[in-house]
Amino acid sequence: MDSQDNLLERFEHLNAIGASLSSERNIDRLLENILLAAKTITHADGGTLYRMREDGRALRFAILRTDSLGIAFGGTTGQPISAQFQDLALYREDGSENSSLVAAYSAVHGATVNIADAYTEAGFDFSGTRRFDASTGYRSKSFLTVPMKNHEHEIIGVLQLINAIDPRTGAVHEFSLADQHLAESLASQAAVALTNRLLLAQLEVLFESFINLINLAIDEKSPYTGGHCQRVPSLTMMLADAADAVLDGPLADFSLSEQDRYELKIAAMLHDCGKVTTPVHVVDKATKLEAIFDRIGLIDQRFEIVRRDAEIARWRAVAEGCDPVAAEQSFLDQSARMDEDRAFLRRANIGGEAMSPEEQARVREISKRYSWVNPAGERADFLSDNEIENLSIRAGTLTAEEREVINHHVVASIRMLDSLPWPKHLRHVPEYAGGHHERVDGKGYPKGLRGDQMSVQARIMGIADIFEALTARDRPYKPAMSVDKAMRIMENMAATGHIDPALFEVFRREKVHERYAQQFLEDAPPPPG
Structure with missing residues (x-):
């Protein structure tokens, strides 16, 4: 029986867990943390977290752990669980409830099921459990199965814990009423955290889809810029990751959290959104005399x-x-x-x-x-x-006037992005996106910022934008440039104050240009080794 001190300690642990769950952005880690937390506060040897399938007809295995057997699937393990276990159907072919499976019963009825011994419990089919035990030498005994309900009282998952362990003796016993209440409380908090994270993920997908819609509009308007809008974000993140890994020199203090990376990714995706305002005959001008046609x-x-x-x-x-x-x-x-x-x-x-x-x-x-x-x-x-x-x-x-029209896309991008009510974690998007044509020596546009007035992220985007433009194969006004020639030109740019020399050194030393070429350039040399 739980002592008062033990219960208080576990309640404090539960509160701490709730706070940590609300801050986790990665869904796989969130699911893993939910199961691990439930195992910890109930002293369970094993457990499974199921997620409701989108059609509401079955439970899908998400996370599986059994400490004594060293079994771990899903989450951060790198071991996919979907290939190991089939979904649990909630209904039979005739439409009746599949109440013989305890997890399915808990999901269908929205009720907690606390079983002292699966081998003696009547009313549920534990034949699969018995086969598992026979093949592994395990003895599945106590089960605690808790439904996870969102704010609309919809079942979004099921938390199932196996074999409560007495921390003093190591003996397996049934889950106590206190265990059940703690697990139910955790399941409730976890459902809120998971629902919020899923809603945020859906909003992020919707948001990125709108960005892709803008890029698609640019692509449809001019096929010569659509590829650029796709490639620059990829190259930006390659260089950002390389810079994040630097431990000494001018970039030693530069680091990116997961939120920082997402903010930079969004900025890179939107860096040329202002091109929706640029006349297509200027963007696509392949020869000096081209207007509607080549004169x-x-x-x-x-x-x-x-x-x-x-x-x-x-x-x-x-x-x-x-x-x-x-x-x-x-x-x-x-x-x-x-x-x-x-x-x-x-x-x-x-x-x-x-x-x-x-x-x-x-x-x-x-x-x-x-x-x-x-x-x-x-x-x-x-x-x-x-x-x-x-x-x-x-x-x-391009004439000087036409070049001004092209350059205006940055001003248009900044105006468009500044007009949006950015949340705190994306507040730097206009600055990053709007700075990709600035120069370290202050001779860029539109603001003429110097390197010390620009964020590292904006300088990263500047390098990505230039390298992509030099090596692009879909421009109507120039032939594609080889990677080697592009690197020689950028070396000169780094030496003359056009681009950040420290970032370019990372770009060169970490072979970011080679990795980009392998992914996006058809005539890239084969990777070394």
Whole structure:
């Protein structure tokens, strides 16, 4: 019989357990902690925690422990329980209650069942228990089976304890009334904790689904950014985990709790949400002259018109008495120059290599060298001012105005994220997501923050964003870059203050780039060893 001091101690333990259960975020650990706590306060040798299946027709094994046999399945053991045991049906095929199984009876009737000795108990089928005992040499005796009810009085699980042990003698005895009350109290607290955790998990899934919906909208709008929205979060978390493991140097004090990791993951998933506001013709601009279509075709047509005019002029000169040989040679010379200028403009339109000032001047010279009669019947310069501006872009395919439009997506992202009522554990999402285009030297955008003004998380996202962009194979405006070349470029960025050198050293030393390449890049080298 329990002494008053022993009961008080166990009640205090029960209160402590309730507080710890409410703070556990991981469902597997929560389930494990529930069973272990129940075993502890009742001195049970073994136990099983069942969860109600979603259809409400069966109990599913979640956690199983038997100390004296060294049996442990589910939870943090790494030993999956679903493959070992079949679900316990609550109803037979004819729809009647499956009351022969004590756990099923407890779930169906919402009642605690306290059995002193399974071998002498009438009314329940313990044949499975007997087979287990025969194969293991165990002796299952006392059973305490408690239903777990949520706040709506729905059964969400069943807690079953086996063989109460006398801590002084080690003998197996029946579960006392005090044991039953403690287990029922724990089951009630556990049901609340589990229900809350499941509701939070469902909200998190719903929340992440909305984020994926935004990314899907970006993907549908432009297939060239959807992959980016998926890959940057993965690379961000790879680098974050590597930085978290650092024990010395500038990152020695950096650490991430489970909540910190989730907050960073959400920020990474939302880092480009502002791209829903970016015009698709700017995002997808593959060549300098592309708008709704690539206008280089219009320039090709103008060259043909100018060539036609030159040929007409050739025959007119011959008709007026000019030397036919000289007229033909003049036409051939003009045609050859046209071919050279046309090839030059087509190369310039690609935007792959940086243009020199001389090449930019040549674009303007070509515009003045030729003239043509436009559809309105007016003689015009060969290239419009807009075409000259685009073809003279020094690097890439975007004009300064278009680049501002692209850069505005960060401002839009920050505004969108700042407008949301973030809970405490996600309050840094706007800062992390909005800082991925800032630079350590203060020359980034939109705020021009220096490295010491940025969180480590924002600097991590900056590196992930750059490396993904350099190696991406789905951009319309550039070919994919090899991992080695991308790393050389980022080494220079680290040396010149563009990215955090300490984080980049972790990125390189821990081979984060290689692990990312193995997962996301088709032509990645095979892993070492």
